[in-house]
Each structure stands twice: as C-alpha cells, then as structure tokens.
Amino acid sequence: MYCPNCGVKLEEGGKKCPLCLAELPPSEKGKGRSFYPDLPRPRQKEDFRGLLFLITLFFLIAGGCVLALDLIQHRTVTYSVTVLTILLLFYAAFCLPRWWRRPNPVIFLPVVFCCLMGALLYQDLRTGGGWFLSFALPVLGGFFLFLEAAVTLLEYVRGGRLYIFGGFFLAIGVLFFVSELLYRATFSMPICLTYSILPLILFCTLGMGLIVIAIVPPFRRYFERRFFF
Amino acid sequence: MARNQREKMWLRLDNAAKIFPASMRRGWSNVFRLSATLREPVKPTFLAEAARRACKRYPSVCVRLKRGLFWYYLEETGAPLPKEEGCQPLYPMTRAEMGKCALRILYYENRIAVEFFHALTDGTGGMTFLKTLVLCYLEVRYGKAFPRGEAIPDPDGAATPEELEDAFLRYAGKNAVPRDPSPAFRLQGKPESDGFLHVTCATVPVKEILALARNKGVSLTALLSASFAYCIAKLQREKVSPEREKAVRVQIPVNLRRFFPSSTVRNFVAVVNVGLEKGETDADFDEILSLVHHQMALLITPRNLKATFTANVKSEKGVVIRLVPLFLKNIVMRAVFDRVGESSACLCLSNLGQVVLPEDMAEQVTRFDFIIGPQAMAPYNCGVVSYGGEIRISVVRNTREPELERVLFPFLSSLGLDLTLESNER
Numbered sequence: 108m109y110c111p112n113c114g115v116k117l118e119e120g121g122k123k124c125p126l127c128l129a130e131l132p133p134s135e136k137g138k139g140r141s142f143y144p145d146l147p148r149p150r151q152k153e154d155f156r157g158l159l160f161l162i163t164l165f166f167l168i169a170g171g172c173v174l175a176l177d178l179i180q181h182r183t184v185t186y187s188v189t190v191l192t193i194l195l196l197f198y199a200a201f202c203l204p205r206w207w208r209r210p211n212p213v214i215f216l217p218v219v220f221c222c223l224m225g226a227l228l229y230q231d232l233r234t235g236g237g238w239f240l241s242f243a244l245p246v247l248g249g250f251f252l253f254l255e256a257a258v259t260l261l262e263y264v265r266g267g268r269l270y271i272f273g274g275f276f277l278a279i280g281v282l283f284f285v286s287e288l289l290y291r292a293t294f295s296m297p298i299c300l301t302y303s304i305l306p307l308i309l310f311c312t313l314g315m316g317l318i319v320i321a322i323v324p325p326f327r328r329y330f331e332r333r334f335f336f
Numbered sequence: 337m338a339r340n341q342r343e344k345m346w347l348r349l350d351n352a353a354k355i356f357p358a359s360m361r362r363g364w365s366n367v368f369r370l371s372a373t374l375r376e377p378v379k380p381t382f383l384a385e386a387a388r389r390a391c392k393r394y395p396s397v398c399v400r401l402k403r404g405l406f407w408y409y410l411e412e413t414g415a416p417l418p419k420e421e422g423c424q425p426l427y428p429m430t431r432a433e434m435g436k437c438a439l440r441i442l443y444y445e446n447r448i449a450v451e452f453f454h455a456l457t458d459g460t461g462g463m464t465f466l467k468t469l470v471l472c473y474l475e476v477r478y479g480k481a482f483p484r485g486e487a488i489p490d491p492d493g494a495a496t497p498e499e500l501e502d503a504f505l506r507y508a509g510k511n512a513v514p515r516d517p518s519p520a521f522r523l524q525g526k527p528e529s530d531g532f533l534h535v536t537c538a539t540v541p542v543k544e545i546l547a548l549a550r551n552k553g554v555s556l557t558a559l560l561s562a563s564f565a566y567c568i569a570k571l572q573r574e575k576v577s578p579e580r581e582k583a584v585r586v587q588i589p590v591n592l593r594r595f596f597p598s599s600t601v602r603n604f605v606a607v608v609n610v611g612l613e614k615g616e617t618d619a620d621f622d623e624i625l626s627l628v629h630h631q632m633a634l635l636i637t638p639r640n641l642k643a644t645f646t647a648n649v650k651s652e653k654g655v656v657i658r659l660v661p662l663f664l665k666n667i668v669m670r671a672v673f674d675r676v677g678e679s680s681a682c683l684c685l686s687n688l689g690q691v692v693l694p695e696d697m698a699e700q701v702t703r704f705d706f707i708i709g710p711q712a713m714a715p716y717n718c719g720v721v722s723y724g725g726e727i728r729i730s731v732v733r734n735t736r737e738p739e740l741e742r743v744l745f746p747f748l749s750s751l752g753l754d755l756t757l758e759s760n761e762r
Contacts, residue, residue: 115745118539118758125536125759126742142537143760144421144444 118142159205166198188233192226212258220251242293246286253278269327273317280310345395345412346402351504351649352603353455355677357401357408357434358669361712363531365429368459368686368708368719370466371449372701378443379477383418386472387441390465391415393491396500396602397456397465401434406662410456413437420444424533424760426709426732429453441469446702448473454603459688459706459719460591461601464489467693474700485694496599503598504645512647513640519679520611521572521582522714525735535707536741536759538729542690542722544753552622554629557687560720560729561586561610561632562625563751567743568682569617569624585611587681588632591689592645595638606644608635609681678711687720703728710734 108117112129120141123130170191177187199222204210224244231239257275261268287303290296320326349357356366391398391414399410416437421444429438429451438453448470452462467488474482475491484490489499528534549559569584576582592604610631612619619627634640651657657665691704706719707730715735721728731741749755 115749116754116756118756121759121761123759123761125534125757125761126738126745128738128761141760142758143425143535144423145762 155205159202162202163198166194166202170194188226188229192222192229195222196226211262213255213262216251216255216258220247220255223247238293242286242289245289246282249282249285250279253282267321269317269321273314273321276310276314276317278314280307280314283307283310347396347399347410347500347602348502349408349410349455350502350602350604351508351645351652352458352605354407354652355669355673356453356455358666359673359677359712360431361670363428364709364712365434366454366709366712367426367429367451368454368462368706369425369449369451370459370462370721371447371705371707372466372470373447373703373705374470374473375446375700375702376477377446378448378473380418380420380443382476383441383443383448383473384415385476386469387415387418389472389476389491390469393468393489393493393495394465394499394601395495397452397461398437398439399456400436401431401438401453401455403662406658406660406665408455408662410438416441418443421447421449425449425535425707426451426533428531449705457601458591458603458605459589459686460593460605461603463688463691464601467691467697470701471697474697482696483694484697487692487694488697495601498599499601501598501600502602503592503596503600503604504649506598507592507596507642508646508649509642510646511643512650513643515647515676515680518614519582520585520609520682521568521576522679523568523571523682523716523740525715525733525737525739527715527735531734532762533710534733534735534738534759534761536731536733536738536745536757537705538731538745538748539756539758540727540729540748540753542725542727545727548751548753552625554625555632556727557588557685557720558610558625558629558632560687560718561588561685562621562628563744563748564683564685564718565611565628566621566624567740567747569612569619570743571739572617581614581617583611583613584617585609585681586628587684589684589686590636590641592641595641606641607684608632608641608644610635611681674713678713683711683714683716683718684708685718685720689722691721691723693723698724705730707732716740 108119108131109115110117110124110127110129111132113124113127115124115126117124117131121131122141122145173190173194174184174187177185196219199215199219203218204212204215224247227243227247228239231237231243253275257271260271264271283303283306284300287300288298291298320330359366395412396410398413398415400413402409402411413436416439418441421442429440434453438456440449440451442449442451448466450462450466450469452465457465468491471482471484471488472491545556545559549556552559554562564586565584568586572581572584587607587609589605589607592598592606593600596604598604608631610628612624612627616627660668686706686708688706693701702724703726704721704723705728706721708717708719710717710732715733717732719730719732731744733740745755745757
C-alpha cells in the first residue's frame with residue numbers, strides 16, 4: 108500500500124504514515140498484522156524529589172519561624188512545642204517516606220511512633236502530668252505494636268490477610284478495654300467500663316467474623332465472590 | 337536440607353560494559369533488541385522451555401546486575417519467563433528490573449524478541465543467543481532435532497571459558513589513541529510526554545542496496561553512514577546558522593571478532609566515528625561517501641582498533657581508579673560518557689550484517705529485526721540487519737516529529753532503492 112498523502116510505500120497494518128503522520132484511510136486500517144501490539148503504556152512513577160525538597164524547606168522555615176516568634180514573645184518555648192510536634196509528626200508520617208521510591212512501612216511506622224512518644228514525653232515532663240508511663244506509653248505503644256505486627260505480616264507474608272485483619276481488630280477491641288482501665292487508674296477514677304464497651308464489642312465481633320470467614324471455606328468463597336476487588 | 341544447587345556464577349563486567357550501568361539514568365538505559373519472526377505463531381510454553389535451555393547454555397547472558405563496593409558485577413540467574421510484548425519495544429529497563437534479570441524474552445504473534453542490557457553482550461553475542469533460542473524453540477515445538485551447522489553452537493553443551501572471557505584484556509596492547517572529544521551536532525526535537533519510542537523500519541532488497549554500494553565503490557555500511565551524515569548535515573543547515581554549525585558524525589560499532597579471533601559472547605566491540613568535520617558540512621553526497629569510505633579504511637584497521645580499546649583498558653587498570661568507591665566512579669564515568677561517548681556523534685549506526693541460518697531453520701524463520709534504543713541525550717539511533725535477501729534499517733526516535741526520517745527515507749529512495757516502510761506510529 109501507499110500513503111495517500113505523501114505516496115511512500117508502506118507495509119500493511121499501520122495506523123499512520125511514519126513520515127507525514129497522516130492517518131491511513133479506514134479501509135486500509137487493520138489489514139495485515141500490526142508491527143507492534145497496540146497496548147497502553149504502563150505509567151511510570153513520577154519523581155517528586157524536587158517537590159519534596161521544597162516541602163522540607165517549607166517545614167523547616169515554618170518551624171523555625173514559629174520557634175523564633177515564641178522565643179521573642181515569651182522568652183521561652185510555650186505553644187511552639189505543640190506546633191513543632193504537629194509539624195514533625197505530619198512530616199514523618201507523610202513526607203519522609205516519599206524520599207524513597209518504595210518506602211517500607213515496617214520501618215517508617217516506628218519512626219512516627221518515636222516522634223509521637225518523644226513529643227508526649229516532653230509534654231508530660233513539662234506539665235508534670237505523670238500520665239506518660241501509666242497511660243500514654245502502654246496504650247499508644249500497644250496500638251503501634253499491633254499496627255506494626257499487622258503491617259509486617261501484610262508486607263512479608265503471602266496470603267492470610269483475613270487472619271491478619273481479624274487478629275488486628277480483636278487486638279484493637281481489647282486495647283480499648285485496657286485503655287479505659289489505665290485511664291481510670293492513672294487519673295484516680297472509679298474502675299468501671301463506659302466508653303470502651305461499644306468499641307470492644309464492635310471490633311471483637313468484626314475480628315471474630317473475619318477469622319470465622321477465613322476458617323470456613325464456604326463462607327470465604329461466598330464473601331470472595333461478593334466482595335472481590 | 338541438602339543443597340544440590342551449585343554456587344551461582346558471577347562475572348566482572350567486561351571492559352566495554354563498565355560504562356553502561358554508570359551511564360544509566362531515569363527513563364534511559366543502554367538496551368538493544370533482536371527479534372526473529374517465525375512462520376507460525378509462537379507458543380509461550382514451548383518458548384519458556386527453549387529459554388531455559390538457551391539460558392543454561394549462555395550463563396553470561398542470563399544474568400542480573402549487582403553492585404559491589406568498587407564495581408558492578410553480573411550474577412547468574414534463572415531464565416526469565418517469556419512475556420507477551422507490551423506497548424512498545426525497548427521499554428526502559430529500570431535498576432530494579434536489572435537487579436532481577438537484565439534480559440527480557442518477549443513474544444508477539446509470530447515473533448520472538450530478546451531485549452538485552454548492553455552490559456551483558458553486544459549485537460553479535462546477542463544474535464548468537466537469539467539463534468540458539470530459536471533453535472531450541474523449534475526443537476521443542478516440532479519435537480525433532482534441527483541440524484545446526486557451524487552457525488550455532490551446541491545448545492546442550494557447556495559454556496566454554498573462551499565464550500565467557502573479556503577479550504579486550506587478552507588483546508589490549510601498549511599504545512593507546514586519545515579520544516576525540518569535539519562535540520557533534522545534536523539532533524533535537526520535542527520529546528514524547530510518555531517516553532514513547534517510535535520505530536520506523538525500512539525494508540530494502542539486499543541485492544539492490546549492494547549493487548548501489550558496489551556501483552559507488554563503497555561498503556554497505558559506508559553507504560548508509562554517508563546517507564545519514566548527508567541528511568543530518570542537511571537538517572543542520574536548516575536549523576542552525578553557518579557560524580554555529582558543528583561536526584556531523586555517525587558512530588559505527590565494529591565487531592572486533594573479525595580482527596581479533598575470539599568466540600566470546602560478551603561485549604567485544606569498538607566504535608569509530610565517521611562523517612563531516614565542522615566546515616565540511618556543505619559537501620555533496622558523493623563527496624561525503626568518498627570521505628566516509630576513506631575514514632573507515634583508515635580507522636577500521638586492527639592496529640587502530642587495538643589502540644582504541646587499549647585506551648579504555650588502560651583507564652580501567654589504573655590503581656587509583658580501581659580503589660575509588662563505585663558511587664564516585666559512577667559520577668566520573670557518567671560525566672565521561674556524556675562528554676566523550678555520546679556528544680562526539682549525532683547517532684549510532686549499528687550494522688549487524690547478514691544473519692545466516694542452517695537450511696532447515698531458515699525455512700521456519702522469515703525475518704530478523706535489530707533495534708537499538710535511542711541515545712541518552714539525543715533522540716535517534718539506527719540498527720541494521722539483513723536476512724533472507726532483505727535488509728532492514730530500523731530507525732528509532734523518542735521525539736514527536738519524524739524530522740530525520742522525512743529526509744532520510746526519501747533520499748534513500750532517490751538513490752534508486754525500493755523502500756517499504758513500517759512503523760509503530762500510534
């Protein structure tokens with residue numbers, strides 16, 4: 108065949124003339140075998156490092172400004188600690204992992220946990236609250252421990268997702284129960300259960316439900332068919 | 337648990353290969369592709385079995401790229417699973433992919449294609465691998481042995497030390513020639529936003545083009561190089577003012593096995609630059625042809641080629657260079673590559689020559705294609721291979737407008753060649 112626009116001799120099967128880029132007439136399209144398969148090109152991951160550098164710079168300047176203002180106003184650190192804590196947590200959670208092409212959550216979760224614990228410990232010591240060791244550390248430590256365990260299993264164990272999520276929800280339900288007990292003990296309140304009952308029941312039911320689905324194959328097949336994604 | 341597996345073989349990169357991992361960048365790596373088209377559609381299960389045999393035969397080709405403290409090295413790996421071709425040939429190979437296997441085996445309808453990271457082998461070694469892969473495929477497909485003649489090594493034999501050697505080291509001499517760093521004209525264009533690679537393949541009867549070359553008293557490579565130089569010089573005149581004109585050179589890889597006997601399947605190739613220096617770019621085609629012909633005669637001699645690769649071997653052997661950590665080496669080598677390797681020529685014209693197959697195999701294989709990826713900083717490159725009475729000139733580009741193709745192919749037609757074009761234009 109020949110290009111109807113520039114007249115160059117072409118093999119059958121092309122979409123456009125390679126020289127004048129004219130569309131080949133519909134009657135000629137699809138005739139013969141195409142030179143290469145006609146598939147969409149997979150998207151490449153964009154490089155956001157330039158943007159990340161700017162964001163990091165913004166965080167540093169913002170933190171520095173807040174600290175400087177606080178020092179000028181009060182001659183000591185007051186509200187700037189809270190602002191810096193929020194900035195640090197936000198940066199550690201959302202920006203820091205993006206420096207790596209494939210950030211590993213197993214590594215970055217403890218980083219966020221350490222930042223949070225450091226900030227809470229500072230607040231506890233500054234205010235003399237006495238709640239860090241008896242309440243904040245066990246409750247948040249437990250939460251991050253369960254989260255880390257779940258994330259590690261999801262990252263490195265093939266399959267068993269229903270068991271992992273089921274176990275995680277069960278642990279979170281129990282953690283609500285423990286957190287209320289610790290809260291009441293820390294602040295010398297009468298020991299009884301109020302706000303933790305509903306989450307305990309909800310999470311434990313959800314966790315048990317997932318484990319039952321995982322154990323019983325007909326259930327699993329039914330839910331797979333209904334909720335596959 | 338009993339360990340029956342033997343230890344995986346590892347290899348130092350050969351002298352020519354050392355530059356390729358260092359010069360890699362995001363979205364670009366030095367990759368080339370060879371493909372064979374069969375009479376019948378390719379069956380992936382048979383191809384997977386054939387790939388296992390071929391990869392076992394060539395352990396230096398089926399490897400992955402690993403980082404050492406001072407150098408990169410290659411480590412033997414299992415045969416890659418053949419995949420159906422995607423949207424475009426030579427889709428950029430990432431470091432992560434090379435860390436698993438720096439070789440791709442692909443199929444599409446009747447075609448078997450292999451994409452090699454250039455650090456593994458050169459065009460000749462790659463063609464040996466592809467021919468073995470096709471032989472293995474045909475044997476598995478038809479359940480019978482195909483006579484392989486002398487063109488293809490025994491696919492069930494073991495790799496010989498000669499096949500695995502770095503032949504540069506064996507043949508390096510004492511005298512080295514300095515490299516020519518003067519910059520050449522750089523073809524430019526608006527890059528494709530998604531990095532799409534356009535491939536335009538011109539098919540010409542070998543008899544016709546050989547007759548033309550003989551008529552002009554030059555070789556086929558000289559004829560094509562001169563045509564490219566003439567067309568690029570023409571483009572330069574249109575785009576650049578005379579004061580800012582630069583040299584127009586075409587880089588020609590030379591298979592060193594022709595001059596220095598070796599059966600290595602690793603890189604054993606040297607490049608020479610031919611074309612027009614600054615101030616000569618208004619020469620007519622016959623002048624350019626004569627110039628290129630004589631340049632090739634002058635440069636492609638065993639003595640000059642030896643001196644060319646001796647310069648590279650000497651720089652590899654320096655004690656200071658060897659002791660520098662890899663990340664620093666990479667920075668220096670990439671700067672050298674950008675300054676000397678690429679900028680001294682407008683494009684690379686790699687002519688693989690004629691592919692010869694045993695008669696029984698030739699009945700089953702209808703065509704061969706050879707594509708080399710574009711340069712890192714310039715959009716064009718060209719691979720040439722001939723088989724079955726036809727020569728295929730595959731021009732690749734990663735820009736939108738086919739500026740060079742628009743000049744080159746009509747020019748080749750005007751020389752009296754009967755060109756048929758095909759492309760992957762979308």
